[in-house]
Amino acid sequence: xxxxxxxxxxxxxxxxxxxxxxxxxxxxxxxxxxxxxxxxxxxxxxxxxxxxxxxxxxxxxxxxxxxxxxxxxxxxxxxxxxxxxxxxxxxxxxxxxxxxxxxxxxxxxxxxxxxxxxxxxxxxxxxxxxxxxxxxxxxxxxxxxxxxxxxxxxxxxxxxxxxxxxxxxxxxxxxxxxxxxxxxxxxxxxxxxxxxxxxxxxxxxxxxxxxxxxxxxxxxxxxxxxxxxxxxxxxxxxxxxxxxxxxxxxxxxxxxxxxxxxxxxxxxxxxxxxxxxxxxxxxxxxxxxxxxxxxxxxxxxxxxxxxxxxxxxxxxxxxxxxxxxxxxxxxxxxxxxxxxxxxxxxxxxxxxxxxxxxxxxxxxxxxxxxxxxxxxxxxxxx
Numbered sequence: 070x071x072x073x074x075x076x077x078x079x080x081x082x083x084x085x086x087x088x089x090x091x092x093x094x095x096x097x098x099x100x101x102x103x104x105x106x107x108x109x110x111x112x113x114x115x116x117x118x119x120x121x122x123x124x125x126x127x128x129x130x131x132x133x134x135x136x137x138x139x140x141x142x143x144x145x146x147x148x149x150x151x152x153x154x155x156x157x158x159x160x161x162x163x164x165x166x167x168x169x170x171x172x173x174x175x176x177x178x179x180x181x182x183x184x185x186x187x188x189x190x191x192x193x194x195x196x197x198x199x200x201x202x203x204x205x206x207x208x209x210x211x212x213x214x215x216x217x218x219x220x221x222x223x224x225x226x227x228x229x230x231x232x233x234x235x236x237x238x239x240x241x242x243x244x245x246x247x248x249x250x251x252x253x254x255x256x257x258x259x260x261x262x263x264x265x266x267x268x269x270x271x272x273x274x275x276x277x278x279x280x281x282x283x284x285x286x287x288x289x290x291x292x293x294x295x296x297x298x299x300x301x302x303x304x305x306x307x308x309x310x311x312x313x314x315x316x317x318x319x320x321x322x323x324x325x326x327x328x329x330x331x332x333x334x335x336x337x338x339x340x341x342x343x344x345x346x347x348x349x350x351x352x353x354x355x356x357x358x359x360x361x362x363x364x365x366x367x368x369x370x371x372x373x374x375x376x377x378x379x380x381x382x383x384x385x386x387x388x389x390x391x392x393x394x395x396x397x398x399x400x401x402x403x404x405x406x407x408x409x410x411x412x413x414x415x416x417x418x419x420x421x422x423x424x425x426x427x428x429x430x431x432x433x434x435x436x437x438x439x440x441x442x443x444x445x446x447x448x449x450x451x
Contacts, residue, residue, distance in 0.1 A: 078190075078193040078256050079191075079193045079194040079200075080207060081249070081256060082186050082189055082190040082204075082207070082253070082256070083186075083190065083210065083211040084249055084252070085149050085182070085186065085252075085253050086145075086148075086182055086186045086208055086212055086215070087211040087212075087214060088149050088215075088249045089148050089149060089151075089152040089175075089179060089182050090211065090212050090214075090215025090219065091215045091218065091219045091245070092153070092155045092175055092178065092219075092242065093121065093216070093219065094215070094216050094217075094218075094220045095219040095220070095222065095238055095239065095242055096159055096171065097223065097315055097316070098220055098224040098299075098309070098312030098315075099159075099163070099223065099227070099234075099235070099236075099312075100118070100295070100311075100312075101300045101302060101303025101304075101308050101312070102234075102303055102308050103163060103168060104303065105300075105303045109165045110422070111297050111301070111419040111420075112416070112419040112420040112423045114168075114296050114299075114300050114419060115292075115296045115297065115415040115420070116169070116419070117168040117169035117172060118168070118172060118292065118295065118412075118415060119172075119292075119412035119413070119415065119416050120169045120172035120173045120176065121172040121173070121176040121411075121412075122176065122409070122411040122412035124172070124173050124176030124177055124180070125179065125404070125408045126405055126408050126412070128177065129180065129271060129404070130268045130271070131268060132181055133180075133184060133398075134265050134266055134267060134268065135181065135184075135185070136184050136189075136260070137260065137264050137265040138263050138264075140258045141186075141188055141189030141192070141258065142189065142253070142256060142257075142259075144181045144182060144184075144186075145182055145189060146250065146253055148179065148181040148182035148186075149178070149182075149249050150178075150246075150250070151174045151175070151178030151181065152174070152175065152178045152242075152246055153242075153243055153246035153250075154171075154174045155170075155174035155175045156242045156243055156246070157243060158170050158171045159171050163234055163235050187204055187205060187208045189256075190203075190204035191203075193256065193257075193259060213323045213326070216319060216323065217320045217323050217324075220315060221316050222238045223236050223238045223312075224309065224312050224313065224316055226238045227309065227312075228309065269398060269401065270398065271398055271399075271401040271402030272401070272402050274391045275390070276386075276390055277386050277387050277390050277399075277403075278448075279338075279448035279449045280338050280382060280383045280386040280449055281386070281387065281402070281403055281406050282406065282445055283341070283342060283382075283445045283449065284379060284380060284383050284403070284407040284410060285407075285409065285410035285441070286342070286410065286414070286438050286445070287342075287345060287374065287410065288375065288408070288414075289410040289413070289414025290345055290374075290375065290414070290438060291319075291371060291372065291375050292411045292412070292414060294352060294368050294371055295315050295415070296415045296419060297415060297418050297419055297427075297430070297431070297434075298356055298364075299312060300419075301356050301422075301427050302314075310361065314352070314367075314368035317372070318369060318372035319376075320372075322369075322371070322375060322376030323372070325373050326376055326380075326381060328377050329341065329379075329380075329381040329382055330385070332382065334383070334385040334386035335382070336382075337378045337379070337381060338378065338382040338446075339446045339449050339450060340374075341373075341374045341377070341380075342374070342379060342442040342445060343374070343442070343446070344370055344378065345371060345375060345442060346435075346442050347367075347370055347374075348367050348370025348372075348373070348374055349367065349371060349434075349435050349438045350367065350435055351363050351364075351366055351367025351370060352364060352367030352368050353432070354367070355368075356431060357427070357428055357431065380407075383403060384400070384403060387399045387403045414434075418430055418431075418433075418434045421434070
């Protein structure tokens with residue numbers, strides 16, 4: 070491999086991660102439209118959406134250790150392929166069933182790359198503390214940037230070319246993924262020999278139960294904004310407002326992440342739960358007639374409460390309580406709980422909308438959010 074290419078190898082890995090992250094959020098503004106066009110209820114949309122998290126939960130014991138068994142490079146390549154497959158499925162068959170298939174492919178792709186990309190980028194960057202820091206920064210920027218950019222790009226595309234279904238961002242993503250496959254395939258493998266078990270059980274360190282469970286209402290609320298809020302706005306004939314709120318939630322929340330990282334873990338989680346309760350109230354009120362500004366402000370607060378405080382605080386508590394090889398298993402356990410909230414909560418809210426109507430479902434969702442946040446905040450303080 071030429072030396073100039075080697076010097077930028079970790080950047081190529083970061084771009085590969087970005088290709089996978091984009092696949093998960095590019096379809097986001099289309100959720101409500103797909104449900105409305107196909108005649109599906111909010112529960113069906115939530116079920117399709119939940120396939121991503123459910124796939125990650127089920128496959129975590131295998132995909133976690135996979136980079137140490139088959140190598141970093143095959144895992145990242147497979148992740149990019151699966152990301153392209155998810156976009157291709159939605160390009161050829163834009164519908165709720167296709168969204169379910171795409172979400173499974175996205176979950177598998179993200180599971181393949183989660184551990185492999187950081188390890189590979191660090192080793193390509195020379196290893197050691199300096200290589201690890203550089204790799205972590207690149208992968209974090211690629212992940213956050215792609216999650217934030219995907220929905221915004223498609224939302225802008227839909228606003229400019231409303232008749233294009235799917236929007237041109239899907240074709241652009243397929244081309245981007247193909248380019249990254251070619252570039253990534255040229256990078257060297259850094260795993261000398263297979264090591265470790267084929268399966269790894271997630272761990273839950275003592276003393277982290279409350280800070281870990283706090284991610285359930287956090288990611289559950291964000292997933293509800295991504296599904297139920299979008300479907301409700303589309304049903305009211307305002308299909309772009311739901312995606313606008315969802316994109317604002319993700320971008321503002323991710324942009325504010327550094328704020329929560331400067332706080333002690335417990336304090337960040339408690340503050341985040343409080344912000345989350347207020348944000349959820351404003352968001353649901355906005356859906357039920359409180360107005361656009363209320364909806365957008367509430368969604369932004371949900372993003373800040375979750376992504377800036379609850380998520381980094383809970384993750385820091387787990388990382389501080391575990392050490393060595395147990396830290397990887399502990400982080401895996403944290404994400405199992407997080408993805409459980411990301412799938413089960415919006416599914417429950419979506420089914421409640423179909424059964425009892427949007428007002429009763431959102432009221433029940435907020436009461437559950439407020440009650441769980443109060444209990445968890447008190448438990449974290451203790």
